[in-house]
Structure formats: C-alpha cells, structure tokens
Amino acid sequence: MGEKTLYAAAEIAAAIQRLATEIARLGEAPVLVGIHTGGVPLAGRLAAALRAATGKEIPQGTLDITLYRDDLAGRALPEVRGSNIDCDLEGRRVVLVDDVLFTGRTVRAALNELADYGRPSRVQLCVLVDRGHRELPICADYAGFRVETRKQDRVRVRLTETGAARDEVVLVQE
Secondary structure: OEEEEEEEHHHHHHHHHHHHHHHHOOOOOOEEEEEOOOHHHHHHHHHHHHHHHHOOOOOEEEEOOHHHOOOHHHOOOOOOOOOEOOOOOOOOEEEEEEEEEOOOHHHHHHHHHHHHHOOOOEEEEEEEEEOOOOOOOOOOOEEEEEOOOOOOOEEEEEOHHHOOOOOEEEEEEO
C-alpha cells in the first residue's frame, strides 16, 4: 500500500478560488451546502472566496447523509453529526459541496435529504476531486481536479480544518 501526494496546499487554494469564480459566474447567489465530513470545510472556504469576490454574504448549511445511505444495513452503528440548514431553500440555487466524487451514492443520499428542506430552483454539485467510477448517473457541475484512479484506490482530501497538519490531496493505492 503506497501513498502519493497529488495536490498540495497552494494547488488546493487555487482550485477553490477557480471554483468560486465559476460558481459566481451565474450571478445568482447560491446557498452552499457542505456534505459531512469533507464537504463542510470546503463549503466554508468557497463561501469566503465568494464573499471576497462579490461582497455578499453567502448562506451555508451542512448535510449529514448518514441515515440516508443505501448501505446502512452492512455497517456498524453510524455516527450521526446532524444537518443544519437554517435558510429557506425554496426557489433558491443550491450548490452541494463535497471533497471527493466517486460512485455518486453520497450525492444521491444528499439529494434525498435535501428534499426534506424544500424545493430549490436548481441543485448543482461542486467537488474538489472527481475520481470517476460512477455507479449512478451523477456528475459534478464544478470540479477542482479530475483524477484517474483504479476502483480499489482511495483518494483522501486532508484539510487543516479537520485536524490535518497541512492541506493535501493524496492517492492511496492498495
């Protein structure tokens, strides 16, 4: 098993800045909703970049999709962090934010939960890393990096907000 750094802090910061610019192009201020765990700090960074670019406050929320997963039966007791969306999503543009897009099952669960909070006018997906191998017809509207991987590989996004020593994206090969 080996680990290879794919992207370092400066590259991650540049990607987040580029993603914020792409999200802002539509003009309509979005509600950013981070998917626990990795999407939450990324949504915070995107909100800060959007705020700096537009001068507008960017509403944020979090989704804990644990109870919406389709693989709960085969797992030990899950840790539920709770969701927090304290703004009205009805008719709003929502950008779901996650760290890695893989099979699409996490996003499917997030869409199911998001429906409990109202009916947005549009839902888009922003990920830092799209690694392919989709099992569902889901694609990212915004992706910081697209990485070719084998299905058995792992892509880890390490951010200082989650306790990592430094920001980095690493490929773990089994």
